[in-house]
Amino acid sequence: AGILLALAGTLMQRMTGNPMASPEMLGVSSGAALGGIFALLLVPGFSPLLLLLAATFGALLALLAIVALSWRSAFAPDRMLLTGVALSTLLNAFAALFMVSGDSRVLLMLSWMTGSTYRIDASQAVIICALAALFLLVTPLCNRWLAIMPLGAERTRALGISLGGSRLLLLLLTAVMTAAATLVVGPLSFVGLIAPHMARLLGAQRPVAQLLLSALLGGTLLVLADWLGRNLVFPWQIPAGMFATFIGGPYFMWLLARKR
Template structure:
């Protein structure tokens, strides 16, 4: 039973976060290489803007804002699941190599499997999922101990090792690729928002519509898994089955985000931590907060990054890393 005061606090925080997301989105709509006057936003949204205003808003700004929000939400939820599943506060799809696995799969597919441009967008999340799943399986196998089970510290160390190894694979792929294709992979590695059109939204949205409610449904199982293996077995949970299902969910969320944003780490690390600090460790309470925090953090990083340097700006992945890397070191030293 969750206390009424905690539920009230969670609702207030959710409303504040929605306000922050709305305010950041409005700022993001107005500023950029082609500025859009704020007093013209409402008329343009209702179809009363000039051709230039409507093009900037509907073809450039809005798709990017929505994609960034959705990807941040997916990464935050993936991180929350991984932290609960492994009982390790340092788990994050970017840090433990899942994002890198998805990236290598996308790079291999992009370089060696020609496909029509119209279909490419919708195939990306599936290719990323297969690459991330294969990587997650190897990480799980190497981190699992028959006597001790899944060791949290070992999982992070194995994941970091896989991440470095896959980065090496990516460098080998780049060295043998054409110049135009190298540019695409380099942008992916830097965490540049690749998806900036409406089809990319349609590619990522179905994954979130299914997996967010599913994770909230499984929130109580995550609570029990966080208490340890023996207690989980004692209350009748099928440990390996629940782990596998939740791991697949985390991988799918990370892969769907990576397929449209490139290699972005630390969102899945920071968002759950901030949410837990605000509303406590109960998954039912902090997961919705973490989802909104993740979306807002990536939107904020992208908005700041793309307006710091003209015309292309600084990739969102680099902006997030500037905040996330020191935070990771702080947690590492603290724990």
């Protein structure tokens, strides 16, 4: 899951030219969470398969909303990010409304929404590893787009790249990777934001190098967060997503202080 989020974060930052862009800004994670909550409320009984299908449907609806609202602007980065942030805020507000309702069924989602790896079984681990390997092969094929897009829209068009089509494909790749990671471990903050930053700091400036190093760092960061969460205050456990936030917050404060 960390690999998928790191790849998605790298695509987002290069596509938008914004180093603060991250997969969470698309609203796909929030859509998946809200879909799962609706399934728990509307269908009697708990079924992991039902939860997976409902979360997938919620993620797809969020993606369709972003595509529909960004279509006229040819998926301009600023419009796309603003749409994603607005959609994510709205969906998170609905999810929070259901969470504070006190319904015992919704409380089942609480662990998942904090980015927990506790319920992952061997079959889910195999599937997410296979997806990570697949996207590690697919994303480098976008090398030319990722190298040129940060130069700006005018230069990208001048070099013969269709902005609308390329942005749509990168958006779809980002959304699918984010949704896959979210469905397995829940919404994770900062992993897709930190890993591309760290890769650049370590000297990976070219797209393929940044993708591969970001994937390595993203996977390592999530494993580290999960291990620390399980062992640091044993026998109590901190969800990996929450621990990743504890790591990410100080990291960006240090980064800002360093730049000053």
